[in-house]
Each structure stands twice: as C-alpha cells, then as structure tokens.
Amino acid sequence: MSMSGHISRRGLIGAGSAALLSAGAIGALTAGEATAAVPKTRRFDLSKPSHDVFRGVLLHEKHHAMQGMAYDAKNRRLFISQQRDGSSGDDLCINRLDASGRVTGHMHIDNAGHGVSIGVEPRGSDSYIWVECESSSNDDSGRGTALARFKFVNGKKPSGVKKFFKGSKTITCATDPVNERILIRRKEAGKFTLRLYDFSSMDAGNGTFTDPLAKITQPRLGNGSVTFQGYTVLGSYLYTLDGDGHADPADINSYVSCVDLNTGKVVDRFRTKAGKSLVYREPEGMAITTSGGEIRLNMGFASRRSMGHIDRYANVFHKNVLI
Template identity: 50%
Template sequence: MEPLDQIRLSRRGVFRAGAAVGAGALGSGVLAAGTANAALPASPEFDLGASPHHLFGPKILAETHHAMQGFTFDDVNRRLFIIQAENGGSGSDLVINQVSASGAVLGSMTIKKAGHGVSIAAEPVGDVTYIWVECDTHRNDGDGRGTALARVQFKNIVRESIADEAKFFQGSDTITAAVDPVNKRLMVRRKENGSFYLSVWPLSKAREGKSADRLVHVKQPSYDRTFQGYTFYGQYAYLWYGDGQTNPDNINSTIRTVDLNTGEFTRGPAVTRAGASLTYREPEGMAIHRMDSGELALFFGFASRPSGGGDNRYANLYYKLLE
C-alpha cells in the first residue's frame, strides 16, 4: 500500500490538483487581533437554493460509535479529512480521518484532550497536509471545547499532546478554524466577551503569527438554531444550523450566508432537504472544495444512524455548485 501522503484520489470529479503552497515559518505566539478590517474583494456568492448533489454516505468512519463533526479538503494533494470523537475516549479526544471520495477510511490521527471538532482547516505544504484544529480542551469530557488552535502535520499516529510552539490563540474560549482554499485564507471562529466572532487572515500570515495582518473581524449574527458548522469563500461565510431529524416532515437543516464586509446575513435562511430519508439526520460540518471539473463547491455534512437502532454512526456528504 502506498504511503498515505502519496495517495491520490478521484471519484466523480471531486478532487482537483492545484499549485502547491510554499512552506512558511510557524509562529508560536498568540495570533492576536489586528486593529481594523480591510474589506475583502467582491466575490461570487453560492445560490443556497441550488440543487444539492450527493458525494457519499451513509459511511462508517474509524470511530464507529461517534458522529462525524467538521471536515476539510486539501485540494492540492486531493485529500479529504473528517473529524469525530474517539471510541472509548474522554469525549474531547478527537480523531481526524483521511477519507477517500467514496467514504473509505485511509488512515487516522488521534489528538487527545482537543475539544469538539465543529470545524477544521487543511493547509497543503508541498505533498504534506497540515491541519488547523482546536486543542487544550477546557474540560476533558463531551462538553469540552478547545482553548487554542494547533497546526499539526497529518500522520497516522496518536498525539498525546501538542507542542507549545504549534499553538495559536492560547487561552481562547471555544475556538475553531476554517479555510478558503481558493484565496488561501484562514478563518478563526471564537468567543470574545461572550459572543462569537469571525476573523480572517491570509494563510501565510496566520502560520507566521502575523497578528497585525487581519483582514476581517466581525461579530457572528445571531440566529435561533443549533450551530453546526461553517466555511467561507471570498467575502462570504456560510453558516450551518439544525438539529437531529427524527421525522422527514420536520426538517430544519438551514444554511445562512454572512457578508464578511458588513457582518450581516445576506441570503437565507435556506432549508435543505438533501438526505431527507436519513435516520436521525443531523447537520455536521461545512467546507469549500474545487472539483476536478474546475467548478467550486460548497460541501455540507450530515451524521446519521441505523434505521433499526444501534450504536453505529454514519457520515454523509452533499454539495452545491457555484453557478
């Protein structure tokens, strides 16, 4: 079998190769807030009413009894990663699965005492993938949330701890990250003074710990639904809401769009019936990915359960194309 970092994936035109990103110095301090917003250039916006497409699912991941959470794509190396809690773990021990375009698990990395895994971000550096993931949970159980971000190379290993020099935003309250792979930007979502904020940096500045180069810092607008994930492309962030569906006639899985230059909702709320027949269909995770065809896709996930009951949990991915 080929080493994991040399596997190339292809299914239904999902994965597309691109130019490699050069390695930058890894900052070790807190990536602090900058002084002002720099408006993001105008960009296309996904039509939330566009027809959804199905990638895969239901599929069992490495941790058979835990729901999928966030996920991310490495477009350069044609890789997909999905995070979930570890079987038999503390509840905040997280497992990052590398998954094929058909949903087969190719390998996994465990990070102990990490958090919940609402969102992760992949950063390709040559043929290596680094994952931005929460770490240092504030409590070591299922209610734990990360207090810092780590940038770690994906490997098939168990990480009992994360080196201090790999951490950013130490001392945060409920922190996660997402990536715009097209414009090579990192978004950080975390609580500040009791409210969630969305902040954006160029990836090159984020990994070097360049705090003054923040492009965006806006308060996440409130919406009375359970928050389940987010991603962004250009000037727009996409927020994912909803609860576990037990009745296909009572679907509340909803996507909303935020203009990062204003901090206001634009499109939506848009309720999606993708995967409506899934049992206990719970929204989980979002990501942007450029398809093999060159089309840009907004991906969103659902966790589901066996129709006859049982402990197994399944992953399901759907997407909408930029029109």
Template identity: 30%
Template sequence: MSNHGPGPGRRTLLVAGTAALAVGGLAGIALWGDDGTGKSRDGKAPAGPAIAGAFDIARSTRLWQPTPLGNVTGPQSLAFDDVNRHVYVVQLAQGGLRLDGEDGPVGAAGRKRAGDLCVTRFSRSGEQLGRMYLRGFGHGISMGVEPRSDAVWLWMESEAHPRNGFGRAVARIRFEDGAVLDSHDRAVRHHRIAPRGSTRVHPAVDMTTERLLVSYLGTDGKHGYSVHSLKKVVAGDGTPLHRIDSAAFLESETFQGCALHGDFIYQLTGNPYSTSDGRNPRDSGGNTFVSAIDIRTGRAAGHQHVSVAPSLRFREPEGIAVRMAPDPLLCMGFSVKTTGRRNIALFGFEPATGRRHT
C-alpha cells in the same frame, strides 16, 4: 454538535458587526424567508434558485451514501485537500487515548479526556486511507486542510477546556497516519488569535485565497468571526484582515460548523430529527439551514433551508466545506444513525448561475 445558546428569535437571522480594516459601523440586518422558515407559506421548498453566497442550495448532488468513519461516533466537521484529492473528517474519539509511556498500547481505550478527536482521511469516493488521534484538542466544530509540498497540515481547534471539551485556540498539525498527538505536546503551537477570553474557538481554511477563518464565542456571549492571512498567522502575526463582531442564529437552530470561500463565510445550523411531538420532526422537513455572510461588509448574503435527503435516519447536519476540484461545490455532511454506529452522508451544492467566487 455545538450550541451557542438562544438567538434573537425564532423567525429572524441577524448578522451584525464590523469588518475590521474593510468596513466599519455597519448596522445589523434581518433576513428571513416568506414565513421565516425558508419555505413558502404552503410548506413546500421554494421553486427556483435558493442562493447563499455564491452557491445555489436548490441544486444538490449526492457525493457519499452513508459511509462509516474511523470511529463509531458521529462526524463533527470535514475539509477537502484538493491537491491530493482527499477528504478529512473529524469526530469525537470513542473511549480514551493513551500515548507512548503510559500504561497500555498507543490508541487504546482509557483515560478519556474532554476534547479527544479522531481525524480520518478518505479518498474522494469514501474509502478510508488513514487515521490520526488528537488528544485534548477540542470538539471539532470546524477544521481546515492546508496541503503543502512537505506535508498536509490540519488546522484544528486546540487547548480544549477541561470541562466542556471546546477549544480555546487553533493549532496547525501535520497529519500523520496512525499518530496520537497530545495538545500539551511541546511541538504543538497554539495560536490564540480570537479575542481574549473567547471560547468555542475553531478554524477553517480557504486555500484559494490562503486565508484562515476563526470562529469564536466572545465573552459577551455573541458569536464572531475573524479572517486572517494564513502565512502571517504561521509567521506569528494574528492581525485580522476582517472581523465580524457578532452573528446570531435562529433560536431553534444549533450551530454546526462554518467555512470560508472567497468573500463569503458559510455557516451551517440545524438539529437532528426529533420525535413526532418534538421541535424538529421528520415531517417538518428538518431545520437545517445554510447562511452566508459577506466578509467585506459584514452583511448577510442568503439564508436558505436545506431540504436534501429528507429520508435519512436521524439527519443531523455536521460539517460544511468547499470542494474546488473538479468543480466548485459547497459540501455538507449529515450524521446518520445505523446499528451500533453513526455514518456520514455527504452532499454538494452547485454554484449559482452567474455568481463569481470572489
């Protein structure tokens, strides 16, 4: 979970900015549901399609029932390896992490630092297949997976701020089951491609177009995105293909992750259920939303309320990614409370009829 601060107002989603090297000088536009909530005025979910980018948020399928993670903490983000048919889920590491040469066994509790992460590899069915720890990397707001013939590479936020634990750069990490890797390791290359001074920097990857999405909070306090060639970034060229200078969210929503697929950025916002007298009680239907932004124009391309699985306990939206095989799905995770731990429930949303994933 992360919070970028108040947005422009409770009833407005505002997306404004420029798409560098594509379109310039765009004005912001406001986009809202019938009453700004994504529901009709009688409080019910809208009938018919609920389009965000190339997906229909009204057409859902359950992929995982609440499933345990590598640690007891809740999920932060997820990504798919469609080549090897694996799913990677990131969470904040419980306790602390030691490295070789420090007192105590590798991976033992102690010396917890801001930004320690646990990455768990799963089968498509939710079986745990491996685990890796990253020390001092970030909060795990979003991530990317880049499968290659030599290895599976994870794109993670990196250089965690020592006080708040959020990343200030992005890094490409080789997944190794059982490894504990420190952000200060000389083998870790930090790509500082967000605007200078940005914080809360985190990546996502679209392997269908071989592009990298970088999300960041600028020095002006506004949330922005940039899109890059994956191969050029690896080669040391961080020049953006597109940039959206600001994207503000509903005041009542918390930013929970982003994904890139084709020409759309998908962003997830929302909060866990609150008590009955709080701002997000279960009987409200929750305040989880999926929004889409067209990177070619910088314009909003849908802002839809997510009403799936209202009976989940806690139901905090955590992580959004696109799974391509066997069929495209826009996938979303929910953190679910159980005794002594948090689990992840995973849902997918089908392509909108007639929409292309350009």
C-alpha cells in the same frame, strides 16, 4: 466522490450586483458588526438543489457522528473530525478520506474539544491540520482554548505542534482552499467573533497571525436559538449550517446561511433537505471542495442504519451554483 484540481482566485472573483435576497429565503436576516475590506467574490446560490458526494461512510470511530470537515485541494484529501469511541468526550479523531470517500488514515488528538470545525493547510505533499486543542473541560462540554497546527501522519499522535490564539474561549477554524485563507471563530467579550487571515500572514515560529482581512461578530441566525453545526469560508462570504437531529423528515429544521464578511450581514438563508431520507439525519460540518474545475459548498449529515443502531455514518452533499 470526485474531488480534484486547484482553482485560482481569479476563477472565483468576479463582477456582480450587490447580493440580493433570493425569493423563498427563510428566516430573519440580520447583521453583526464588521470591519473588513475583502475583495468581493461570487457566492453560492443556496436556493439551488444539493447533490450527493457520498453516503453511508463508516469513519474510524464507528459510534460517533462526524463533526467538522476540511479539504486539501492540492493533494485531494478530505479530512473529517469526530469524537473518539470510549473517550471522556473531548478527545478527537481526524479521519483522512480519498477522492472516492474511502477512509485512508486517521490521527488521535487528546484533550482537544468538540471538533465542530477544522482546517487544513497543504504544504507540498503534506497536509497540516488545524484543530482546537487544550480543551476547557475533560468531558463532552469541553471546547478548545487554542488552535493546534501539525502535520497529518497516519496512525500517529501529533508531533511538532504549533499553537495559536492561546487563552481563547470556544475557538475553532475553517479554511478556504481556493484563496489559501483561514477563518478563526471564537468568543470575544461574550460574542462569537470571526477573523479572516491569509496564510501568508502566519508566523508559525511565534504562533501568530497579522493583519486580518476581516473581522465580524456572528450575526443572528433564524430565530436566534438555533443549534450551530458548522461553517466554512469562500472568498468574501461565510457559510453556516444549523439544525437538529430528527427521526421524521417532517421535522427537518436544517438551514444553510450565507454571511457577507465585509458587512456582517446575512444575505441568504435557506432550509436544506439534502439527504432527507437518511435515518436520524443530523447536520454536521461544512467544507469547500473542488472537482474538475468546479467549486463546491459541502454539507455533512450524520445518520444511523436504524434508530436503535449504534454506528453513525457520514454523508456529504454539495451545492455548486455560484452567482
């Protein structure tokens, strides 16, 4: 895996026609409620092929699947969350990977949640992790009720933790490394709602953000009964990943969708067969990365060596065509 460089906002934002549905898109396209005025940007062409980033990486917790991903573009670090081996189900491990896909460090977070999606904020040579915390239940059903922000320190427990959006239900986040933004997803009045913020609007001392750039309710994806597996954000678009684990490639039901943050409309949805040869392939997590001036949409998939094998492997693929 080669991940390098920091892409400017100017490199992403460009003129273009209204987002049109690609021929061959699959699934019903719907819209959620939206209030936004995010400068329009280009979006990924989800119909284009996916490419390998890495396969068969064994994370620090060998027996649990990867979950969320986030990328520090300034320091060229990829972070992947997963549940901890031997835990009650809501304790997480944050893995740090280098540009070759090698695990270079980890942190343990107690009573955090499920880790479906995480964020990272570069500050100089440091990486600050954003992850759910204060789990609603001390088992596999637990989900975060606030967001924690702390500096990644290899082998240590979090210290100097700042907490945001306390009292939330099922809260997670994703970060845009190109535009230096954070997207917050949580349940509000029974509906998953997403709010986009510039990091410049953060008051870390008070644990608050001001002036969201966008607010949408999550639109219906596919038939509405999908297994949600992750999301990320780039410019004016939200990307989601859904689907189930499967033993037979004929049963692949993993889809990637693109949602306009200004309208709440699903503008593209395609089935992805990336890594279709993996054993017990299960979609897990998304992130935006950069490599040599190229912006990439990354999708994670967990796998096993064989169906009876206990170890779970991390595999990442990317799409790189913007329209």
